[in-house]
Amino acid sequence: MHPLLRTVLQRLALGLLTLWVVSLIVFAMVEMLPGNFAQAVLGQSATPEAVENFNKRAGLDRPVLERYAEWMAGAVQGDFGVTFSSLTNTGGTVRTVASVIGPRLANTLFLGCTVAVVAVPLALILGLLAALYRNSVFDRLVNLTTLTSISVPEFLVGYILMLFLAVRNPWFYSLATVDSETSFWQHIARIGLPVLTLVLVIVAHMMRMTRAAIINLLASPFVEMARLKGMPPSRVIWHHALPNAWAPIANVIALNLAYLVVGVVVVEVVFAYPGIGHLMVTAVQTRDIPVVQACAIIFALVYILLNLLADIVSIATNPRLLHPR
Amino acid sequence: MYDLEYMKVLAAKGKVSRREFVQFSLASGVTLAAAQAMFTTAVRAEPQSGGHLRMGLAHGHTNDTLDPAYWPDTSTQVMFWGNLSNSLTQVDEKGEIVMDLVEEMEPSNGTATWAFKLRQGVTFHDGKPLTPEDVLASYNHFMKEDSESPMKSVLASVMEIKADGPDMVIFELDGGNADFPYLVSDYKAPIMPANADGTADWQSGNRTGAFKLESWEPGIVGRFVRNENYHFEGRPYVESCEVRSLTDVTARTNALTTGEIDWMARPDLKTLSLLERDPNIEITEVTGYAHYVLPMLMDVAPFDDNNVRLAIKHCIDRDEIVAKVFLGHGTVGNDNPIPPNVKFAIDPEPRHVYDPEKAKHYLEQAGLSSLTVDLHVSDAAFDGAVDVAQLVRESASKCNIEVNVVREPEDGYWTNVWGVKPWSASYWSGRPTIDWMFSTAYQSGSSWNENHQSIPHFDDLLVAARAETDEKKRAEMYAEMQQIVHDDGGQIVLIFNSIIAANTTSLAHGEIAGNWEVDGLRLAEKWWFVEPEA
Numbered sequence: 001m002h003p004l005l006r007t008v009l010q011r012l013a014l015g016l017l018t019l020w021v022v023s024l025i026v027f028a029m030v031e032m033l034p035g036n037f038a039q040a041v042l043g044q045s046a047t048p049e050a051v052e053n054f055n056k057r058a059g060l061d062r063p064v065l066e067r068y069a070e071w072m073a074g075a076v077q078g079d080f081g082v083t084f085s086s087l088t089n090t091g092g093t094v095r096t097v098a099s100v101i102g103p104r105l106a107n108t109l110f111l112g113c114t115v116a117v118v119a120v121p122l123a124l125i126l127g128l129l130a131a132l133y134r135n136s137v138f139d140r141l142v143n144l145t146t147l148t149s150i151s152v153p154e155f156l157v158g159y160i161l162m163l164f165l166a167v168r169n170p171w172f173y174s175l176a177t178v179d180s181e182t183s184f185w186q187h188i189a190r191i192g193l194p195v196l197t198l199v200l201v202i203v204a205h206m207m208r209m210t211r212a213a214i215i216n217l218l219a220s221p222f223v224e225m226a227r228l229k230g231m232p233p234s235r236v237i238w239h240h241a242l243p244n245a246w247a248p249i250a251n252v253i254a255l256n257l258a259y260l261v262v263g264v265v266v267v268e269v270v271f272a273y274p275g276i277g278h279l280m281v282t283a284v285q286t287r288d289i290p291v292v293q294a295c296a297i298i299f300a301l302v303y304i305l306l307n308l309l310a311d312i313v314s315i316a317t318n319p320r321l322l323h324p325r
Numbered sequence: 326m327y328d329l330e331y332m333k334v335l336a337a338k339g340k341v342s343r344r345e346f347v348q349f350s351l352a353s354g355v356t357l358a359a360a361q362a363m364f365t366t367a368v369r370a371e372p373q374s375g376g377h378l379r380m381g382l383a384h385g386h387t388n389d390t391l392d393p394a395y396w397p398d399t400s401t402q403v404m405f406w407g408n409l410s411n412s413l414t415q416v417d418e419k420g421e422i423v424m425d426l427v428e429e430m431e432p433s434n435g436t437a438t439w440a441f442k443l444r445q446g447v448t449f450h451d452g453k454p455l456t457p458e459d460v461l462a463s464y465n466h467f468m469k470e471d472s473e474s475p476m477k478s479v480l481a482s483v484m485e486i487k488a489d490g491p492d493m494v495i496f497e498l499d500g501g502n503a504d505f506p507y508l509v510s511d512y513k514a515p516i517m518p519a520n521a522d523g524t525a526d527w528q529s530g531n532r533t534g535a536f537k538l539e540s541w542e543p544g545i546v547g548r549f550v551r552n553e554n555y556h557f558e559g560r561p562y563v564e565s566c567e568v569r570s571l572t573d574v575t576a577r578t579n580a581l582t583t584g585e586i587d588w589m590a591r592p593d594l595k596t597l598s599l600l601e602r603d604p605n606i607e608i609t610e611v612t613g614y615a616h617y618v619l620p621m622l623m624d625v626a627p628f629d630d631n632n633v634r635l636a637i638k639h640c641i642d643r644d645e646i647v648a649k650v651f652l653g654h655g656t657v658g659n660d661n662p663i664p665p666n667v668k669f670a671i672d673p674e675p676r677h678v679y680d681p682e683k684a685k686h687y688l689e690q691a692g693l694s695s696l697t698v699d700l701h702v703s704d705a706a707f708d709g710a711v712d713v714a715q716l717v718r719e720s721a722s723k724c725n726i727e728v729n730v731v732r733e734p735e736d737g738y739w740t741n742v743w744g745v746k747p748w749s750a751s752y753w754s755g756r757p758t759i760d761w762m763f764s765t766a767y768q769s770g771s772s773w774n775e776n777h778q779s780i781p782h783f784d785d786l787l788v789a790a791r792a793e794t795d796e797k798k799r800a801e802m803y804a805e806m807q808q809i810v811h812d813d814g815g816q817i818v819l820i821f822n823s824i825i826a827a828n829t830t831s832l833a834h835g836e837i838a839g840n841w842e843v844d845g846l847r848l849a850e851k852w853w854f855v856e857p858e859a
Binding site: 174 | 545573577582
């Protein structure tokens with residue numbers, strides 16, 4: 001079997017194992033939190049009778065292991081169960097976890113893809129140029145700007161952009177409120193500011209890694225050979241150095257893309273964007289266990305798949321690994 | 326000037342546009358600025374029909390549901406009660422009962438039996454007429470055995486409900502209650518259509534309210550369209566409305582200033598003065614029944630000794646708290662949970678003000694020279710609770726009382742801290758009648774009795790006053806009860822907080838209700854656009 005294929009299959013198997021462990025850990029942690037859904041939602045109104053009624057209906061009075069096993073059985077078949085909020089009374093319209101998470105996940109992926117499309121090429125180009133003109137004014141300026149933007153907390157970046165680009169000068173929408181009725185282009189227009197914020201936040205990491213990887217390679221013998229042959233610096237970098245730098249660059253990109261799906265809850269709140277990060281935070285606060293479990297699985301899956309992709313890229317760009325003797 | 330007055334009348338009726346009015350006024354010799362102002366005042370005087378209202382609320386979860394049992398915050402309350410449904414009665418801006426789905430009510434049997442006559446011609450959104458069966462099904466939903474609705478404890482005194490003919494519903498209570506019409510005005514008791522099997526249909530969103538539910542994405546937005554057959558003539562004024570959940574206060578404020586929404590809930594107190602400067606923004610402030618409290622458990626040491634409780638009550642500087650934490654937006658409390666605008670409210674004497682000498686005196690009476698207590702707070706109780714605790718610590722230190730501020734996490738606050746720790750923080754949205762407030766939170770055994778108060782004389786008075794029809798006697802009883810809570814109770818009432826909201830000047834309104842937020846939760850029904858776009 002081709003070693004690349006074998007690696008992929010191994011990774012997938014490991015990925016499944018990781019998913020299972022993640023589900024166990026998350027389930028255990030939410031169990032350990034005090035309170036339950038009825039208490040969290042009713043707050044002051046949570047009389048003992050109301051809480052008990054809800055617990056019985058949600059099956060929360062059964063032992064932990066039994067509940068986990070039942071959830072696991074359903075999840076494996078793709079049925080993530082029903083949210084607690086639809087169990088508030090007998091005969092209610094059940095809201096499946098999938099129907100609640102679906103649109104939110106779609107929104108987050110839309111935002112993530114847009115940011116990736118903008119940020120990744122930008123980071124690569126900046127990194128390449130910085131490596132090309134290293135230690136020049138351009139290089140130092142780019143480094144300074146990106147390091148500043150990554151050091152400032154993202155909600156502050158968001159507020160500053162909102163102030164200058166939406167409130168003072170109405171160039172962008174201040175709120176990224178989208179719903180099922182927004183058209184594709186309206187959606188793009190609405191997420192202008194969140195995209196800008198997130199781009200500023202993630203470009204630094206990718207750009208600096210690109211620059212470092214390439215500069216590192218510039219000390220190797222084959223690059224020295226290419227230079228001695230009289231090749232222009234751009235061709236040396238583009239044709240000889242860059243192909244070898246893909247492995248670390250791909251890893252950094254994968255990490256940042258995963259962050260875009262999992263970690264943007266702060267930006268979601270600032271711009272009122274209905275994404276999955278905010279959903280998970282709310283679900284944890286209200287102890288809506290099925291939603292929390294499903295979100296955790298999705299996040300873990302995103303990390304696993306992206307890491308797998310990065311590894312595939314690393315192998316594919318390395319002929320030694322691609323065609324082993 | 327005669328013609329100008331006539332133009333103003335026309336403007337109020339919407340028959341002349343701003344441009345025409347201003348042109349006419351200029352020709353009459355009025356300045357441009359004055360003409361603009363005159364037009365706005367004239368138009369605001371009378372409601373105009375039309376327009377699309379966009380509201381930004383501070384709450385909204387993916388967990389929200391159409392079931393009235395689970396409406397913990399303004400998003401569900403405004404969308405599904407204020408916009409969508411009606412209860413049997415309503416409380417107006419003055420705190421009086423107004424007829425809603427009920428046309429007449431007749432108490433008998435010493436206010437233990439109430440006969441409600443339903444309003445004629447009321448239909449649900451799908452055209453089905455309102456019948457007593459719908460009322461029965463709805464109330465059964467709130468009161469049944471496994472109901473999780475908080476209405477269940479409110480309606481605990483109801484023994485039986487029955488239909489009597491095509492438009493009468495009779496409620497039998499286990500004791501007299503002259504304030505029963507107030508109880509059925511609650512937002513937790515909307516009337517829903519009955520299913521064939523006698524249960525209530527809460528899922529479809531088919532109700533009797535001013536708006537029909539067009540679409541709803543939980544935690545994001547709810548869209549509503551005007552109900553043309555609404556039983557209050559002329560209302561709602563706006564053609565349609567959307568209610569957005571914008572939990573982050575900065576996002577919400579920006580949405581208002583950039584024109585994405587027309588009305589916002591709960592602006593940040595600290596930036597309120599900046600908002601006020603914007604000429605296109607109007608700030609509305611209403612004093613309602615809501616209040617913030619620091620409840621002490623009366624059955625846990627050291628708070629089981631009334632001298633200690635009185636010492637604590639005198640070591641808190643309420644004026645400072647209202648000025649510094651709430652920036653003056655509210656009325657200073659006097660350890661009486663009844664707000665001054667409720668019928669039969671009194672201001673118990675002597676007022677509990679910051680008095681270190683008195684505090685020390687009460688400590689001596691309790692046999693202590695100093696005291697150390699923990700105060701458990703979190704901003705989950707109310708915004709600013711932690712700041713209040715810091716101020717309490719400072720002011721108490723001069724009374725030989727050391728207050729240890731314990732900041733609790735917001736998560737799980739209502740389970741682990743409120744009603745559990747001897748001294749914590751809490752909030753009330755308040756009730757329009759004394760009986761309701763006291764029955765909910767101060768009667769022995771009530772599930773929301775956060776002080777664990779159990780004063781037999783108080784409980785007796787409460788039951789007696791409920792059925793008392795002689796106004797003077799009732800006033801005396803309620804005055805005595807308020808004095809008891811003030812002197813012997815475990816409740817520290819800090820402030821009756823103002824309900825603050827902001828809106829663009831394109832919206833106009835009448836007097837704003839203070840019983841619930843968002844103009845009694847019915848803002849979309851009562852407000853109108855000064856110049857609706859066609």
